[in-house]
Amino acid sequence: MSNEPGAPTAPMAPLDPSIRAVLSNLSTASITMALLKSGLRNVWIRGARSIEPDYPRVVGRAFTLRFVPAREDLATPESLSSARSTRGAMDVIPEGCIAVADAMGITDAGIFGDILCARMKYRGAAALVTDGAVRDLDGVRKTGLPTWCNGVAAPPSVTGLTFVGWQEPIGCGGVAIFPDDVIVLDADGAVVIPNSLVDQVVKTAPHAEVFEAWVLQRVEEGRKLMGLYPPSDETIEEFQAWQRERS
Structure with a gap:
């Protein structure tokens, strides 16, 4: 040993x-x-x-x-x-x-x-x-x-x-x-x-941080939390559209 x-x-x-x-x-x-x-x-x-x-x-x-x-x-x-x-x-x-x-x-x-x-x-x-x-x-x-x-x-x-x-x-x-x-x-x-989970965390966690930063911006703009966090299907679509605009 x-x-x-x-x-x-x-x-x-x-x-x-x-x-x-x-x-x-x-x-x-x-x-x-x-x-x-x-x-x-x-x-x-x-x-x-x-x-x-x-x-x-x-x-x-x-x-x-x-x-x-x-x-x-x-x-x-x-x-x-x-x-x-x-x-x-x-x-x-x-x-x-x-x-x-x-x-x-x-x-x-x-x-x-x-x-x-x-x-x-x-x-x-x-x-x-x-x-x-x-x-x-x-x-x-x-x-x-x-x-x-x-x-x-x-x-x-x-x-x-x-x-x-x-x-x-x-x-x-x-x-x-x-x-x-x-x-x-x-x-x-x-x-x-x-x-054994390091690669998975590296792959998934950065996306989650970007989403939460986006949610925080919406909250600071006055958005209600229901449907925002956790996200509804509409919120997910909105976030994805925001990502496409940035890319």
């Missing part, structure tokens, strides 16, 4: 630049609607909020990290220097990925601080997202690593959690996330796109 002590991490498939470009222009709200139409309702990571108000949207493949409840014989200061540790994971984290850490929603221990975030930034990670807390908040901000988390806590991770591995399926904020799934982060939070 890739998360065995001393074992190399399996290569992460790069995210196609054209896909990254499309997703970078899609809100997480639009993505959740596109996934809902595919039958997926549980894709928004609960509790993950950005520590800065003006982060740009971030897109990347998930590099998963998993914690379990602290056990005193394992969660020790000495464990931080073992091969199976957050330090070991940070030394193999791939460029361009988003670190997604399952901390089980525990927020009274900080799972990452400024040093680990600085290492992620140096390795080229795009962002960190977790349902847990971070520590050394001022230092984390100074690293420049975009971070979405569920709070801030001074105590180190070993006071409440035991790190057990990376690049395996996790549950973060109540959402199932697998390595290489695609994560999108913005002001509304963190959303996961299953790897």
